[in-house]
Amino acid sequence: MQARSIARELALLSLSQLPKNPEKLTEQQLGDIVVAAVRAMTLEAHEALETAAAELKRGSDRLFESETRTTDLKSAKAMVSDAMELTRQAIERLGMAVELPEFVQLAGQANVREFALELLMQATQNRSEIDALLDRAIVDWQLERLPRIEQDVLRLAVAELQYLGIPEQVAIDEAVELTKRYSSDNSFRFVNGVLRRVVDLLNSEAEATSSSN
CATH class of the missing domain: 1.10.940.10 (NusB-like)
Known part of the structure; x- marks a missing residue:
C-alpha cells in the first residue's frame, strides 16, 4: 500500500463523518476526525477477524450436520452448499483483516496523516x-x-x-x-x-x- 493511497482512503473515511456544513470546522476538529477514522479501522479489523471465526465455526457445524443429521441427499447437498458459502465469506473477511493492520500502521505515520488532513481541509474549505x-x-x-x-x-x-x-x-x-x-x-x-x-x-x-x- 502506498502512503498517499492510504492517506486518500483515510480522508474519504473521515469525510463521511463530517456534518452537512463542514466549511466551519477548524483544523483541530478535522484532525480529531482523522484520528477517529484510524481508530474505527482498528476496530473493524478486530470485528472482521471475530466474524470470520464465527462463520468458519458455523460452516464446520453445517458440514458435521450434513454427515450426521440428514436423511436424504438433497438436504445433505444444501448443508454442504451452506458450509461452502460461509467459508467463502470467512475467507473474504480474513483478506480484509490481513490488509487492515498495514492500513492502520501507515495511517498512523505523520506524513500520511498530514496529507490526509490537507486533502480533507481543501475538500471542506x-x-x-x-x-x-x-x-x-x-x-x-x-x-x-x-x-x-x-x-x-x-x-x-x-x-x-x-x-x-x-x-x-x-x-x-x-x-x-x-x-x-x-x-x-x-x-x-x-x-x-x-x-x-x-x-x-x-x-x-x-x-x-x-x-x-
Missing part, C-alpha cells in the same frame, strides 16, 4: 466551489443525488486537481480505485467520466485565462 464544478461536469444528473460515497470520492479528487496540484491521471486513477473499493461495481466508470470532464473544464478555463492575459 472549498466545498461550494468544488460542488459547483462537479455539477457542471455531471451530465443529466445532480451531485446531491449520487450516493454519498461517490460524492465524497469526487470531491476529494477535485480538491487534488484544483488545489493540491496532483497530476490529472494520478488523481483520476486514485479516485477510480477508491470507487471500486467502496461503491458498486459499475460506479467507477461514472466517476472516471465525470473527472475527465472536470479536467476538460479546468483546462478550458486555464486556456481562457491565459488568452485574456
Whole structure:
C-alpha cells in the first residue's frame, strides 16, 4: 500500500463523518476526525477477524450436520452448499483483516496523516466551489443525488486537481480505485467520466485565462 493511497482512503473515511456544513470546522476538529477514522479501522479489523471465526465455526457445524443429521441427499447437498458459502465469506473477511493492520500502521505515520488532513481541509474549505464544478461536469444528473460515497470520492479528487496540484491521471486513477473499493461495481466508470470532464473544464478555463492575459 502506498502512503498517499492510504492517506486518500483515510480522508474519504473521515469525510463521511463530517456534518452537512463542514466549511466551519477548524483544523483541530478535522484532525480529531482523522484520528477517529484510524481508530474505527482498528476496530473493524478486530470485528472482521471475530466474524470470520464465527462463520468458519458455523460452516464446520453445517458440514458435521450434513454427515450426521440428514436423511436424504438433497438436504445433505444444501448443508454442504451452506458450509461452502460461509467459508467463502470467512475467507473474504480474513483478506480484509490481513490488509487492515498495514492500513492502520501507515495511517498512523505523520506524513500520511498530514496529507490526509490537507486533502480533507481543501475538500471542506472549498466545498461550494468544488460542488459547483462537479455539477457542471455531471451530465443529466445532480451531485446531491449520487450516493454519498461517490460524492465524497469526487470531491476529494477535485480538491487534488484544483488545489493540491496532483497530476490529472494520478488523481483520476486514485479516485477510480477508491470507487471500486467502496461503491458498486459499475460506479467507477461514472466517476472516471465525470473527472475527465472536470479536467476538460479546468483546462478550458486555464486556456481562457491565459488568452485574456
